[in-house]
Amino acid sequence: MKKVSLLGSTGSIGTQTLDVIHANAEHFSVVGLACGTNIALAREQITTFRPEIVSVAHAADAKMLQEEFGRSITFCHGVDGLVEVARWQEADVVVTAVTGAVGLVPTLAAIESGKTIALANKETLVTAGHLVMAAARKHNVAIIPVDSEHAAIFQCLNGESRTTVDRLILTASGGSFRDRTRAELAGVTVEQALAHPNWSMGAKITIDSATMMNKGLEVIEAHWLFDIDYDKIDVVIHQESIIHSMVEYVDRNVIAQLGTPDMRVPIQYALTYPDRLARPQTERLRLHELGTLHFAKLDTRRYPAMKFAYDAGRAGGTMPTVLNAANEVAVAAFLQGKISFLQIEEMIERALTEHTRMDHPTLEEIQAVDHEVRKKLQSVCS
DSSP: OEEEEEESTTSHHHHHHHHHHHHTTTTEEEEEEEOOSOHHHHHHHHHHHOOSEEEESOHHHHHHHHHHHOTTSEEEEHHHHHHHHHHOTTOSEEEEOOOSGGGHHHHHHHHHTTOEEEEOOHHHHHHHHHHHHHHHHHTTOOEEEOSHHHHHHHHHTTTSOGGGEEEEEEEEOOOTTTTSOSGGGTTOOHHHHTOOSSOOOOHHHHHHHHHTHHHHHHHHHHHHHHTOOGGGEEEEEOTTOOEEEEEEETTSOEEEEEOOSOTHHHHHHHHHTTSOOOOTTSOOOOHHHHOOOOOEEOOTTTOHHHHHHHHHHHHOTTHHHHHHHHHHHHHHHHHTTSSOHHHHHHHHHHHHHHOOOOSSOOHHHHHHHHHHHHHHHHHHHO
16 A cells, blocks of 8 residues: 655645545555645545545644644644655655645655655656756656646656657646637736636646646656756647647657546556556547547747746756746736736746846755745736
8 A cells, every 4th residue: 555645735736636636546645734824624534534644734724733633643734845745754655746846855855755756746847847857867756747737748658768759749628718818918817818629627727738838847857757848849739628738759659648628637647656546527528529629830939938937947947947937936826816918927927038047056056046036026026
């Protein structure tokens, strides 16, 4: 039985991870949970899964839960609490399902503790991919991707020599506004942006999908996960989200991974790898009912966030850190009604333009740049 620590238990990926674990209780147990401020849901999860350690955002909530559940469970809080859950001795696998750069430090802590990483927090690799992958190599730790696109590529690469890979092809749904022109994006509402046509995801990722920044972040993540040059990573619009990604080899064979759009499938694969378990809860893929799959070339003029991501990734150093921090602040401001949808891209471009790149940054330098960018942009939005 695999013992799991889950970071981000009350978010979209976190709750779906617990669905997978609950459906396969004979194969998995939960030893650690980390969440933020959704204490009502956290309380339900603690009651159901009875973990050994739980972290929440605030000290007062940790104290309250400690009094409710007693000393059989260790309660902690804040970033230090995330790290404690990530390092918990009994855990075999750490699922990093928190959203944003907050996942970086606990992910590094889990790697240093020798845990297998089921990675759903792409910002960790975007912000500090060189540090994370170096740490994984040093500690001989496997990083198994949870994002559907990277899980697809991971499977398409199974049994193949990496030297024969010619191109990775990430698919993108196009998000909530894929059928709108740039001119038609002026004045769109938060509610419209959150109406993703295919996937059930958290608010931040859904907005990132609408701007296509989510795919840009995934390009950078793929660069680090699979050690491949940006010139060999392509993105294609595929509105049905049935082909999750593809790998083209030097002999022009293309291997694709297909499935219905259900995040529980890649989550379960990451937890069971290298084995597979039955998943009767997920609808079977019936291509004859779909009839036709559609594809379109990605236009960076329509989705400038993709250009920002490729440029930042190729520049390296602290540029991806700036890209991610600016995007997180801008998306939060849009969700709070402080800026318009199109201003998300404007804020990101401004941050990238104003930043002077640092090469080979340390963790401390990355954290300092991240803090500086957030502080500057938050002052603009206040």
